[in-house]
Amino acid sequence: MEYQLPIVALVCNFSGSNFTSVMLHHSDVETLFHEFGHALHSLLSRTDYQHFSGTRVILDFAETPSNLFEYYSWDYGFLRKFTKHYSTGDPIPEELVKSMLEAKNMFAATELQRQILYALIDQTLHGAQLSSPRDTSSVVADLRTEHTSWKYVEGTHWHTRFTHLVTYGAGYYSYLYAKCFAATLWKKVCQKDPLSLATGSALRTKFLQHGGAKDPADILNDLIGSDAIRNQNGGIIPDITCLAEEMKL
Numbered sequence: 001m002e003y004q005l006p007i008v009a010l011v012c013n014f015s016g017s018n019f020t021s022v023m024l025h026h027s028d029v030e031t032l033f034h035e036f037g038h039a040l041h042s043l044l045s046r047t048d049y050q051h052f053s054g055t056r057v058i059l060d061f062a063e064t065p066s067n068l069f070e071y072y073s074w075d076y077g078f079l080r081k082f083t084k085h086y087s088t089g090d091p092i093p094e095e096l097v098k099s100m101l102e103a104k105n106m107f108a109a110t111e112l113q114r115q116i117l118y119a120l121i122d123q124t125l126h127g128a129q130l131s132s133p134r135d136t137s138s139v140v141a142d143l144r145t146e147h148t149s150w151k152y153v154e155g156t157h158w159h160t161r162f163t164h165l166v167t168y169g170a171g172y173y174s175y176l177y178a179k180c181f182a183a184t185l186w187k188k189v190c191q192k193d194p195l196s197l198a199t200g201s202a203l204r205t206k207f208l209q210h211g212g213a214k215d216p217a218d219i220l221n222d223l224i225g226s227d228a229i230r231n232q233n234g235g236i237i238p239d240i241t242c243l244a245e246e247m248k249l
Ligand SMILES: [Zn+2]
Pocket: 034, 038, 063, 066
């Protein structure tokens, strides 16, 4: 048997680039680390079968490494190692990172509500057939009225350009799952010393190297040392405690 080396390419199209330098917005940096999390999942994977390698995991767990690596783009100790002012060369100020984090958490509950609405729309549109046909705009309007704090604006049809409704097909909820898993892993495994050998080794040997060849509940149990809750189908149920604490909800 021969090990096949993985090859991963991140193809990025960042704004503000020219041929000599690139100045990234922080949201670009966050996206880069998100995609880098997917890349590491594939690069560090060591499974017997290629079909279980890297990102080839069950959907409930697929976005967890990427959401976990987003945390690195918000960690001052890590950012100061490579971010520099474009003209003075000074590292990013700690106060600035603190302010950015405060701004991020300012509307955290609204953002969470928005993600829950997206997942509900996705589940409803891909759910049981209705007895009589309905247009999707009225489905979206009703869900918005029932589950969010803001109103549907008549005559708008934003969901028609929300491509995740097609590509995820009833799986959009996995983003919320990933946010919960990533918040728990960051707090319990990474936050204290994100760049230590111990943290890196734990992420590699207990998580990323298994790809889709190990039950995600067992991966979580090995990493955080407590029992992940399973539903009746053997799937995992995320614990929102760490995410809620982080968002100050
Ligand atoms: Zn992703």
